[in-house]
Amino acid sequence: MTTTTTPTAASTVTDPTAVYSAPAGRRRSRTPIGRVLLYVALVALAVVYIYPFLINIATSFKTDAEATADPLSLIPQTWTAQAYETVFFNSAFPRWFANSALVTVVVTIGRVLFDSAAGYALARLTFPGRGVLFAGIIGVMAVPGVVLLIPKFLVLNQLGMYDGYSGLIIPLVADAAGVFIMKNFFESIPVAVEEAARIDGASTLRLFWSVVLPMARPALVTIFILSFQGSWNELSHFIVASQNPDLFTLTKGVASLASGQLGAGTQYPVRLAAAVVMTVPVAVLFVIFQRRITNSAAGAVKE
């Protein structure tokens, strides 16, 4: 990776993410007008991508009437936290939030453990059936989620897991893509350390827990991010796994608000306040792991 910039270029680069090796003089190949047009285009596009979220936040502080009377303004004429009061104190929202948190935490722990164990075994251990298992996991990865809506309900129903926390959580722990990512990662790190520990007589389980997992931190963080975001934002599985309102997660609950469980009126501010609150955890995750998310989503798990 070229992380150097030539001195002349570096002197003008303030953005730490600019890691290109640009030959000096390249800058001059762009005309000033071209530069201006570039920034105009970028800023215009950024406005298009950001403004909807600003409207979202602003509207959640407006009154019902103002939400539709002045939909473009970012500053409410009469500030009100009424929508948030409704969300937090006069709806099942806190319950949904707790359910989402529970599901997300358990699913994420489960995926990190099981994905890394399976990925390690497939990458490093020799045992009969390994090739078949890996081929199966690749095959399963291709199964599209929506096709499983009806099938998953059938199995949960058959197993008596429908309408319970086990049905919400356990199926989501199954994660072929995560196993695939972990296997790839373990194949990418040198085997020498493990061999040394193995010669010293460490058991496979011990070796995995105290030698392999600590080395796998970058990939585990990737699994953590994907899993957190995936289960927090999951909707379709919860739809087919339960119907009891006590088991609603945020996604399912807010979707039910959207399809008019609020009674009279459109109540856009309430819906949008709910949307804001449910976005916060993912946004925080995004801010903390920003660079890694943008890297891992592009597939480059480095370090």
Added chain:
Amino acid sequence: MTSATVRTSGRRPRGGGIRRGQTAAGLLFTAPAVILLLVFLVVPILMALWVSVSDWGGRGSPFSGAVNFVGLKNYAAITSGGGLAESDFGTSLRNNFWYVLLVVPLQTALALLLASLVNTRILRGRGFFRTAFYFPSVTSSVAITVLWFFLFNPSGAVNALLGLIGIKGPNWPADADGVLHGLLGLVGLKTAPGFLASSGFLGITWWDWLAGPSVGMLIIISLAIFTTSGTFMLLFIAALQNLSQEVEEAAMVDGASAWQRFRLVTLPQLRPTLFTVLTLGLIGTWQVFDQVYTGSKGDPGKTTLTPAYLSYQAGFINQQWGQAAAIAFILFAIIVVLTVFQRWVLRERGVSKRRMRRGGFTPGDDGRYRAADRTLTAAAIAGGVADRRGSGGNL
């Protein structure tokens, strides 16, 4: 590189007794993940396959004695019954077809544009722009659908914007008129020519197939483009950063303009990524569910009904479980065909990977993902992301 040493240290023990006990460990380590995948992915598919050829009505176990094998009756009902089930299925395929036709090219083009702009060599605020464009991709499909339907409500932000330039916007979520029908109407073709109205496919006349996406569907189409372009932008950025600068510099020396360099030098080199993005888009767009469930429930006038949502509706609302499973399998077939097509075109990479290994490279000899693995992983993750955008599927 250190490949030679890594290789010997990696291979020597294979013959020795050091790896005893690995069979037990291997099975133990893989068991949780494999059992979960079997029980919640493989078994469900087999069970749904049975339900799709049975008359199970939703009560009791589908394996009980009261449930009968009915052959392909459920499949026949949705593909040739002549009833509502058939026309609903045809309508959902039509809707999804227009959705795919608009979303895939537009999201790809927009992602490429964003990547090219963000990847400009000297750029202030690169991180900011990249974050801004990618953020919609990580937010929940439910939250963003709620927002989008607010923006598109008759007195919402979109119509307010249109009002600023003197256009009276439509009642987006309630307007079932086909966009293509509207355009044809502008050139005077207001009613169906006889030959298009008299025959059709899957219970829908050819004229209705040609309706185009409805105005209501445009809400979901724009939403999909908004949320997926950031993900695919990252794939394009990764690809752009891997391109050699020498070729471009040579073109620059030859006096090629920026546009010429992009079209004749950069774009041809991006072909593999372009292809990946297009097929991932094709696979993801056939799975629209969350947005329909949250936002439109198939309205207006069934014009946002998609096969995925129809399958849910047939089972959970109409208790037609056999038909619901049959719809799921037909959708599965469509997506499998697209996936196989993708794997088939991308298979060359697999070959070169094997060659690399034969040539003496052990996996990960430089402590990083190799290019082939990186691409595969990228495709896997982005596939999952696209999948989730489209469906809330399980990555």
